[in-house]
Each structure stands twice: as C-alpha cells, then as structure tokens.
Amino acid sequence: MAEIEYTLEQKRDLKTSIPGPKSVELAERRSNAVASGVASSVPVYADKLDGGVILDADGNQLIDLGSGIAVTSVGASAPKVVEKVKEAVEKFTHTCFMVTPYEGYVAVGEKIAELTPGSFDKRAALFNSGSEAVENAVKIARTYTKRSAVVVFDHAYHGRTNLTLAMTSKVMPYKQGFGPFASDVYRVPMSYPFRDADGMTGQEAAERALLLIEKQVGAENVAAVVIEPIQGEGGFIVPAEGFLPTLTKWCQDNGAVFVADEVQAGIARTGTWFSSEWEASSPTW
Ligand SMILES: Cc1ncc(COP(=O)(O)O)c(C=O)c1O
Secondary structure (H helix, E strand, O other): OOOOOOOOOOOOEOOOOOOOHHHHHHHHHHHHHOOOOOOOOOOOOEEEEEOOEEEEOOOOEEEOOOHHHHOOOOOOOOHHHHHHHHHHHHHOOOOOOOOOOOHHHHHHHHHHHHHOOOOOOOOOOOOOOHHHHHHHHHHHHHHHHOOOEEEEEOOOOOOOOHHHHHHOOOHHHHHOOOOOOOOOEEEEOOOOOOOOOOOOOHHHHHHHHHHHHHHHHOHHHEEEEEEOOOEOOOOOEOOOOOHHHHHHHHHHHHOOEEEEOOOOOOOOOOOOOOHHHHHOOOOOO
C-alpha cells in the first residue's frame, strides 16, 4: 500500500485537560444556539481531522475511534476525497439534479451499478440520507407492487424519520415519545445464531419468519421485505447462512420486493463492498 502523508502526526497528544477551555467555551455557545435534542458523544470540539486523529479546539490530539460513525474509513480528510470535493464545488455548489442534470450524478449511478451485487440491469437514485433512501425504497416497492405491507425484522434499525422509526425495532432509545408511527409495518424474527436454538439453519430461521408473514400478513399484501443483511444497531447480528437467499427466493416467488438496507454494513465495512455479497453466490441473489 502506498505510504500516506498525514498533516497530523498519527498519535495521541494531550496539551490541556479534557475538555479544554476552548471546548468548554464552545459548549456554552452551543447551549444557546443548538437544539438540546442534538446530542454529541464526546465533549471536545474538532478543529481538524486527518487519518485517524482529531485535533481539537485546544490543540489536543485524540485517536478518533468514532470516525463519523465509521464512515471515514479512508481517513478523515483523505487527499483524494478533498481534491474531488474541491473540484466539484469549484464548478458549482448546487443545481438540483431534478432541475439541471450533470455528469457526476450519472457517473455515481454507473459506479453503483458496477459495484452492487448481481449481473442484471440496474439503475440508481441518490438521496440525502439513509432514512430517505429506505423511505424511497418502500415508496418504489409500494407503487411497483400496488401493495402496502412492509415486513421488517426484530432488532432492525432503519432510521429516524416517521416511517423508518416505525420500521426500527427498539423503542428505547430511538422511538420513545415520537409516536404514533406509520402503519402497515410488520415485524418478524431475525436469524440470530447466538440466541436461536442450537443448530437452527438459516433456511429454518427464514421459514420461521415466512410462516408468520404468510399466516399474519398474507403474501399477497407484501410490498417489500426490508432487511439489513448484517444488522448494525441491533447488535452486529450476522444471520445464519441461507437465511437471506431463502427470503429473496420467497420474495421472487411471491411478487414482493427484497430491499437490502446496506446503510450501515455497506461500502466495505464487512470486507466486501456490500454485506449482502457474503451470500451473493446463491442462485437467487
Ligand atoms: C441500517 C441503517 N439504516 C438506515 C440508517 C439511517 O441513515 P441516516 O442516519 O443517514 O438517515 C442507518 C443509520 O445509522 C442505519 O444504520
């Protein structure tokens, strides 16, 4: 791998107590300017980040174990990313693709088609956040199938908008006080090898979920089965082998859309571009 040149030495180096005086002052300004519902995990304020190190407002260097909830795996200000962002904003900051299209959007669509699993014909639509992407997947599935039911799984996390909160499993801490939530969302058991009966196969776990879908929801009502191929917020749950292909086959046989929510596990976080690729050799994938 080529040697990376960092602008910050990649080490922890404390100059003040934590939080330092400038971070304390910023926290005071924040309390008057930022809504209290927006929380932060650490008490220091970032000034610059590079590689895996945060330089805070007081000149302390800290190891960045958060990395923007694990989204800056190539480094916090990777030169190639910075260069491409600069190049783009020098040309224009915004057109709204739905008003004035441009090549970059098309190029990202082409790249996504190349990287996502499956050799079939593909098209991409880009959104501002994971929640918005999940909501749109449901909208597309509903209008395509002319059905309304959305099947989701125990321990699932799909976002913080009203529909995606309905799809998210845990009330505490995500949903508390924010209901009522969107209807026509049905929850079935996930394959959870650590807690499932000893030796339960992926196919058996899928059949357990499908039995509930068929008996309680009705196959003909299911617009979409939405799942994190490897669950994130629910506790990093890797389903037993065969679980996902059995679900996709059922969707294909029953006219429902299978939606892989890769917002957390995707883009190389599990060792492949998309976490669904671990079962990509399945003929139904
Ligand atoms: C699996 C999954 N889906 C959806 C989301 C929502 O993404 P966003 O926070 O960008 O709306 C997340 C966020 O962590 C997620 O982990």
